[in-house]
Amino acid sequence: MTASIPSTVHTRFAGRLVFVGFGSIGQGVLPLILRHIGGMSPERIIIVTADLAGQAEAEAYGIPFLLQPLTQENYRQILQPLLAPGDFLLNLSVDVSSVALIELAGQQGALYLDTCIEPWPGGYTDPNVPASLRSNYALRESALALRKIRPGGPTAVITHGANPGLVSHFVKQALLNIATDLALPVRDPVSREDWAALAARLGVKVIHIAERDTQTSFVPKAVDEFVNTWSVDGFVSEGSQPAELGWGTHEKTLPADGHRHDFGADSAIYLMRPGAGTRVRSWTPLAGHYQGFLITHGESISISDFLTLRVGDDVRYRPTVHYAYHPCDAAVLSVHEFAGRNWHLQSRKRILMEDIAHGVDELGVLLAGHARNAYWYGSQLSIEEARALAPHNSATSLQVTVAVLSGMIWAMENPMRGIVEPDEMDFRRNLEICAPYLGPVVGAYSDWTPLYQRGELFPETLDTSDPWQFSNIRV
Numbered sequence: 118m119t120a121s122i123p124s125t126v127h128t129r130f131a132g133r134l135v136f137v138g139f140g141s142i143g144q145g146v147l148p149l150i151l152r153h154i155g156g157m158s159p160e161r162i163i164i165v166t167a168d169l170a171g172q173a174e175a176e177a178y179g180i181p182f183l184l185q186p187l188t189q190e191n192y193r194q195i196l197q198p199l200l201a202p203g204d205f206l207l208n209l210s211v212d213v214s215s216v217a218l219i220e221l222a223g224q225q226g227a228l229y230l231d232t233c234i235e236p237w238p239g240g241y242t243d244p245n246v247p248a249s250l251r252s253n254y255a256l257r258e259s260a261l262a263l264r265k266i267r268p269g270g271p272t273a274v275i276t277h278g279a280n281p282g283l284v285s286h287f288v289k290q291a292l293l294n295i296a297t298d299l300a301l302p303v304r305d306p307v308s309r310e311d312w313a314a315l316a317a318r319l320g321v322k323v324i325h326i327a328e329r330d331t332q333t334s335f336v337p338k339a340v341d342e343f344v345n346t347w348s349v350d351g352f353v354s355e356g357s358q359p360a361e362l363g364w365g366t367h368e369k370t371l372p373a374d375g376h377r378h379d380f381g382a383d384s385a386i387y388l389m390r391p392g393a394g395t396r397v398r399s400w401t402p403l404a405g406h407y408q409g410f411l412i413t414h415g416e417s418i419s420i421s422d423f424l425t426l427r428v429g430d431d432v433r434y435r436p437t438v439h440y441a442y443h444p445c446d447a448a449v450l451s452v453h454e455f456a457g458r459n460w461h462l463q464s465r466k467r468i469l470m471e472d473i474a475h476g477v478d479e480l481g482v483l484l485a486g487h488a489r490n491a492y493w494y495g496s497q498l499s500i501e502e503a504r505a506l507a508p509h510n511s512a513t514s515l516q517v518t519v520a521v522l523s524g525m526i527w528a529m530e531n532p533m534r535g536i537v538e539p540d541e542m543d544f545r546r547n548l549e550i551c552a553p554y555l556g557p558v559v560g561a562y563s564d565w566t567p568l569y570q571r572g573e574l575f576p577e578t579l580d581t582s583d584p585w586q587f588s589n590i591r592v
């Protein structure tokens with residue numbers, strides 16, 4: 118094992134830290150916070166959570182553990198006394214509205230970070246709410262709308278885990294790497310327009326968040342059990358939402374079940390089917406070609422919006438951006454069983470951690486359609502290396518928790534930026550903090566396209582004039 122334990126203290130923090138939620142991500146990030154943020158002693162931390170997960174770890178560190186599920190009715194009463202100017206609200210929960218907590222943190226003068234935009238319970242799945250409003254697109258618009266009510270102010274970093282989060286920084290590094298390899302002279306991109314112009318100049322047509330998790334457990338998945346390497350509740354709720362993708366300007370036809378939204382930035386579309394029931398083709402260096410789920414995620418929308426090139430109101434360029442998620446094999450079986458039950462959850466849930474036998478979470482971005490065809494850039498973290506680097510983590514959780522750490526540090530270093538998405542942050546600073554925890558970080562070119570080996574079966578269904586059409590990528 119080559120991993121040496123990182124020990125750099127990146128910044129100092131004098132405020133209090135309030136965790137909301139202490140599941141797999143909360144438990145995994147705590148040791149990293151104590152290791153890398155100076156002055157962050159346990160007596161200035163409190164955990165507010167809805168179940169007993171992580172209680173033993175909190176006790177071992179001497180951190181108060183408040184078992185109190187937050188609701189729309191009680192969250193202000195519980196959190197307000199815990200937050201003063203200069204404190205930090207770290208939201209790592211499910212079923213608690215991010216928008217409500219962002220507003221509250223801002224009012225209290227506290228910094229804030231979450232890893233996805235969560236609604237109150239039912240916000241993802243209520244069939245009485247139109248599909249467009251059950252989307253991550255709508256949740257993002259509602260979070261960004263707070264900028265109008267509260268421009269500037271204490272920094273609130275939204276959606277900063279691995280994905281959404283870290284992958285936005287991978288995209289920028291990948292764009293620069295491709296430009297260098299093509300010997301394209303590039304001045305350091307700074308603004309959103311600079312990055313969009315670079316992506317357009319390179320001719321990037323699609324960006325996949327291409328993830329293949331090969332971690333397996335000593336204990337096989339049982340019948341009527343949902344197994345995953347991170348939150349089962351989180352995966353099930355996002356997998357039940359309509360599939361969503363940033364919709365590129367090279368696409369010729371909207372899918373038959375595809376819809377645009379009639380409000381907001383218009384960078385993304387949604388499909389009238391759950392993401393956990395929608396599969397796409399993609400490629401990673403270790404796995405090769407594979408089929409993943411097109412699960413809706415914030416980064417599909419924010420990256421496609423960030424890289425949109427406009428002249429006046431006219432959209433001249435945008436890549437198609439989406440997740441192509443092959444979770445661990447036990448989760449694939451779990452999704453299959455879940456779908457067979459018409460999306461009614463199994464009676465038992467298990468998040469893999471100590472019971473992982475081996476495997477790698479290969480998480481990166483695949484930028485394709487350019488002069489070198491396809492380029493994947495990302496992390497290949499094994500369970501062995503993750504365990505050597507930090508306690509209470511798997512390969513999957515460590516990619517998330519180190520990005521939570523880097524986002525928190527960036528917020529502490531930039532405390533008055535208002536509401537900020539990953540794409541708007543300093544990618545170099547975040548990658549610098551994350552890199553020691555990501556295992557091999559590799560860039561790899563490939564001649565793979567979604568037409569690979571598909572000529573013999575149903576050639577009439579393929580668009581051979583442009584392999585990077587979504588119609589070729591969708592299974």
Ligand code: NAD
Nearest residue numbers: 138139140141142167168187210211278279280281348351
């Ligand atoms: P988990 O299921 O392991 O834990 C969820 C936590 O939320 C638990 O501690 C639970 O008690 C708490 N919680 C639930 N309802 C609550 C309520 N009403 N009030 C207070 N706390 C409540 O989940 P996890 O794997 O730790 O994930 C946490 C969050 O991070 C989820 O929203 C998930 O979607 C997100 N996530 C993001 C990424 C990313 O890369 N961006 C990756 C993994 C997880």
